Amino acid sequence: MKADIESLTSSATDSPLAQPKEQAQSPGLSPALTLLFSVTCALAVANVYFAQPLLDSMAQSLGVAASMIGIVVTATQVGYALGLLLVVPLGDLVNRKRLIVAQVLMSAVALAAVGASQQWIVLLGAMVAVGLMAVVVQVLVAYTAALATPSQRGQAVGSVTSGIVLGILLARLTxxxxxxxxxWRAVYFASSALTLIIAAVLWKLAPVTSAQRDGKSYLALIRSLFTLLGSERILRIRGLLALLIFADFSVLWTAMVLPLSAPPLSLSHTAIGLFGLAGLAGALAARRAGRWADQGLGQRVTGIALVLLTLSWLPIGFAETSLLALACGVIMLDFAVQAVHVTNQSLIFAARPDAQSRMVGAYMCFYSVGSALGAVAATQVYALWGWVAVSVLGGLISVAAVALWLLTARTSNDSQ
Structure with missing residues (x-):
């Protein structure tokens, strides 16, 4: 522990990134600092997912109809989408350390407000704030990429993304x-307390950096987010891939509870939630994919992962008759999705080191759109035609992703 703290402190005080420009040569990230960022991301993203198993308790506590309580999740996602557009780009304009600490502190306040909410409208407003501040995850990913050396960037981003995956998986169970x-209120009070502790540790140990301002105003910075979409081909290609893979991801996780909870399986919510642990493969994939991207294998990893994603829907299709087949399919799908996701981020960060926060903000907008479309499509298809049709839908989305990769691989500027 002492060695870790010394390592962190060394990173904070000796890094040339404390100089005016973040583009100065960096000695890289220490394992301890990478771990700190991973834990911070895990807690931040968990705040978004805590509510899902608590909706019934929230409805009873506040006297809200069960048909309306789902708006809590929507409110959080609305806040997250706004944060991607309005907060994440600030990482290219202001001191990232101060921005991150400020977000974490405001997140603690928002979480405490959720726990203390006695009225429906107050709860919704607090949940919007929780989502808005949860985009600190994306600021941290860009911060990680900026602090890492080129040779360790993919692995560092992969490690932090592993923390995100674990946060999502453990949030519902915790x-x-x-x-x-x-x-349910204790969940948010406890998270608020932990978040305050994380803020103090980040303030003490995270390296001090200064962004390149280049005379940009905030409004010009937001406009440049859309300019990047028009000018950066790799962002458009990797963004479209993100839209497709996270639509696939959302199709599975949105609809999966429906056949598992219905006869003849009739699994409990706890048993269904345990399938989330199969997603630990995604955490492994994130770190591995980062290493492969560092070795210049980004295109190859993408192609192999997309083929694996397509094949995963074969065993998933047998969910109603074989839980073992479903578990195997979930492992394959999560591994593939996270491998492509980390590779995408590694490549877009390398393309524009001067605009990493804006690049990740624009990229994650594709992720949000894909997730939303996948959820809507999955529930509608299941209601009309059942689980086999949902599996066909997932397979077709995967095939579309493979086709996009094939069409763009030869002419892409991605690493080969």
Whole structure:
């Protein structure tokens, strides 16, 4: 522990990134600092997903109809989408350390407000704020890429993304356990306290950096987000791939509960939630894919992962008759999605080191659109034609991603 703290402190005080420009040569990220960023991301993204198993308790506590309580999740996603457009680009304009610490502190306040909410409208407003501040995850990913050396960038981004994956997977389980013992409000009060601790550690140990301002105003910075979409081909290609893979991801995780909870399986919510642990393969994929991207294998990794994604829908299609087949398919899908996701980020960061926050903000907008479209399509298809049709939908989306990769691979400027 002492060695880790010394390593962190060394990174914070000796890094040339404390100089006026973030583009100065960096000694890279220490393992301890990478771990700190990963833990911060895990907690931040977990705040977005805590509510899902708590909706019924929230509805009863606030006297809200069960048909309306789902708006809580929507409010959080609205806040997250706004954060991608309005907050994440600030990482290219202001001191990233101060921006991150400020976001984490405001997140702690928002979480406490959720826990203390006694009225429906107050809860929704607090959940929007939670989503808005949760985009600190994307600022941290860009910060990680900026601090890392080129040779370790992919692995560092992969490690931080592993923290994000673990945060998503553990959020539902953790919130359920805490709520069983102390109620749903305790989940948010506990997270608020942990978030305050994380803010203090980040303030003490994260390296001080200064962004390149180049005379840009905030409005000009936001406009440049859309300019990047027009000028950076790699951002458009990798963004479209993100839209497709996360639509696929959302199709599975949105619709999967429906056949598993229905006869003849009739699994409990706890049993269904355990399938999320199969997604740990995604955390492994994130770190591995980062290493492969560092070795110049970005295009190859993308192609192999997309083929694996397509094949994963074959065992997933047997969910109603074989839980083992479903588990295998979930592992394959999560591994493939995270491998492509990390490779995408590594490549777009390398393309524009001077605009990493804006690049990741624009990229994650594709992710949000894909997730939303996948969720809507999955529920509609299941209602009309059942689980096999959902699996066909997922397979077709995967095939579309493979086709996009084939069409762009030969002419792309991505690493080969």
């Amino acid at each position: 919130s359920g356990l805490i709520a069983d013992f102390a109620g």
